[in-house]
Amino acid sequence: xxxxxxxxxxxxxxxxxxxxxxxxxxxxxxxxxxxxxxxxxxxxxxxxxxxxxxxxxxxxxxxxxxxxxxxxxxxxxxxxxxxxxxxxxxxxxxxxxxxxxxxxxxxxxxxxxxxxxxxxxxxxxxxxxxxxxxxxxxxxxxxxxxxxxxxxxxxxxxxxxxxxxxxxxxxxxxxxxxxxxxxxxxxxxxxxxxxxxxxxxxxxxxxxxxxxxxxxxxxxxxxxxxxxxxxxxxxxxxxxxxxxxxxxxxxxxxxxxxxxxxxxxxxxxxxxxxxxxxxxxxxxxxxxxxxxxxxxxxxxxxxxxxxxxxxxxxxxxxxxxxxxxxxxxxxxxxxxxxxxxxxxxxxxxxxxxxxxxxxxxxxxxxxxxxxxxxxxxxxxxxxxxxxxxxxxxxxxxxxxxxxxxxxxxxxxxxxxxxxxxxxxxxxxxxxxxxx
Numbered sequence: 001x002x003x004x005x006x007x008x009x010x011x012x013x014x015x016x017x018x019x020x021x022x023x024x025x026x027x028x029x030x031x032x033x034x035x036x037x038x039x040x041x042x043x044x045x046x047x048x049x050x051x052x053x054x055x056x057x058x059x060x061x062x063x064x065x066x067x068x069x070x071x072x073x074x075x076x077x078x079x080x081x082x083x084x085x086x087x088x089x090x091x092x093x094x095x096x097x098x099x100x101x102x103x104x105x106x107x108x109x110x111x112x113x114x115x116x117x118x119x120x121x122x123x124x125x126x127x128x129x130x131x132x133x134x135x136x137x138x139x140x141x142x143x144x145x146x147x148x149x150x151x152x153x154x155x156x157x158x159x160x161x162x163x164x165x166x167x168x169x170x171x172x173x174x175x176x177x178x179x180x181x182x183x184x185x186x187x188x189x190x191x192x193x194x195x196x197x198x199x200x201x202x203x204x205x206x207x208x209x210x211x212x213x214x215x216x217x218x219x220x221x222x223x224x225x226x227x228x229x230x231x232x233x234x235x236x237x238x239x240x241x242x243x244x245x246x247x248x249x250x251x252x253x254x255x256x257x258x259x260x261x262x263x264x265x266x267x268x269x270x271x272x273x274x275x276x277x278x279x280x281x282x283x284x285x286x287x288x289x290x291x292x293x294x295x296x297x298x299x300x301x302x303x304x305x306x307x308x309x310x311x312x313x314x315x316x317x318x319x320x321x322x323x324x325x326x327x328x329x330x331x332x333x334x335x336x337x338x339x340x341x342x343x344x345x346x347x348x349x350x351x352x353x354x355x356x357x358x359x360x361x362x363x364x365x366x367x368x369x370x371x372x373x374x375x376x377x378x379x380x381x382x383x384x385x386x387x388x389x390x391x392x393x394x395x396x397x398x399x400x401x402x403x404x405x406x407x408x409x410x411x412x413x414x415x416x417x418x419x420x421x422x423x424x425x426x427x428x429x430x431x432x433x434x435x
Contacts, residue, residue, distance in 0.1 A: 207274075
């Protein structure tokens with residue numbers, strides 16, 4: 001049957017044609033775990049079937065996007081995409097073959113657009129890998145999938161019916177409400193907001209002044225080798241920052257972001273700074289339990305006045321974040337419909353800022369089998385940069401504190417400048433904790 005496509009899925013389809021002729025995302029959403037113990041393949045198949053029937057997002061394909069980018073096809077017949085493989089004596093070869101299987105792009109014209117790969121290395125040791133086209137899945141969707149897989153597998157394992165009921169909201173409900181909203185007052189408010197934004201800011205995402213004066217404009221668009229810089233923030237500093245954020249009535253993420261932007265402003269000697277946030281658009285009721293594509297980047301621009309204090313800067317960032325959550329839409333799709341030309345002013349250098357708090361990856365268990373997250377891809381410092389002008393800034397929190405990583409092309413961003421920015425970010429957080 002036909003169902004509406006969200007503007008996010010429409011944007012993802014358009015982006016898939018940038019530098020490739022694939023009919024889907026060239027970079028699937030992937031995750032992998034190493035399991036200790038025997039996996040019941042029949043119970044796993046039954047659990048996956050139940051999840052596919054529960055979530056129509058897992059049965060979506062897009063055969064008509066080139067003719068009508070507003071509708072998708074949802075299969076009623078479910079094919080469980082479980083691939084069973086045997087590991088080899090060469091552990092490195094086994095992992096390389098599993099990575100290739102997971103990273104193989106999907107053809108968005110035909111379901112299923114996800115796969116699960118079970119590699120049995122021995123009777124009591126296996127790899128379990130998951131991959132999905134980004135058009136049907138994001139990181140939060142993966143966490144929903146894993147939580148429900150644990151329950152479904154446990155039921156199937158003891159011979160009980162696997163019935164998880166209907167989700168609070170289907171992805172098609174979200175798509176219908178979103179498209180309907182765009183044609184009404186909700187959409188008009190966003191058109192006015194982004195028209196004013198483009199007039200005032202002119203850049204989407206915000207251009208990054210940390211780059212060399214001769215930036216990535218006009219450079220070749222192919223992947224290049226990346227440089228990785230890492231700094232750490234002590235757990236006690238983060239605990240103090242969290243208490244401070246609570247007293248200032250801002251989120252911890254807003255507080256940390258304000259210190260990163262304050263450091264950027266001081267390195268650049270410019271009060272106007274900005275990054276592009278990786279935002280999840282699960283704002284409609286019930287959307288948190290659905291599997292589908294909700295995540296997208298939105299620009300975060302702030303003017304940090306030179307005479308403002310840390311609390312004022314944190315609150316300014318919190319207000320700007322609230323605006324992005326309220327009005328955030330995929331501008332690549334919306335802009336042409338609203339008469340906005342953002343392609344010519346698209347920033348050639350920009351920071352994609354992410355806070356990695358994905359505890360679901362380490363908390364996952366399959367039944368009573370211990371599971372360890374398995375990183376099949378090379379370390380970040382060995383990976384290529386997809387876009388020369390992209391500086392990938394990621395914050396990851398663990399038991400020892402916060403780690404800040406910057407991954408970038410050093411021919412575009414001077415290493416010394418980026419290092420100074422990271423060091424100042426840490427210094428800003430330490431100053432707050434000592435206050």
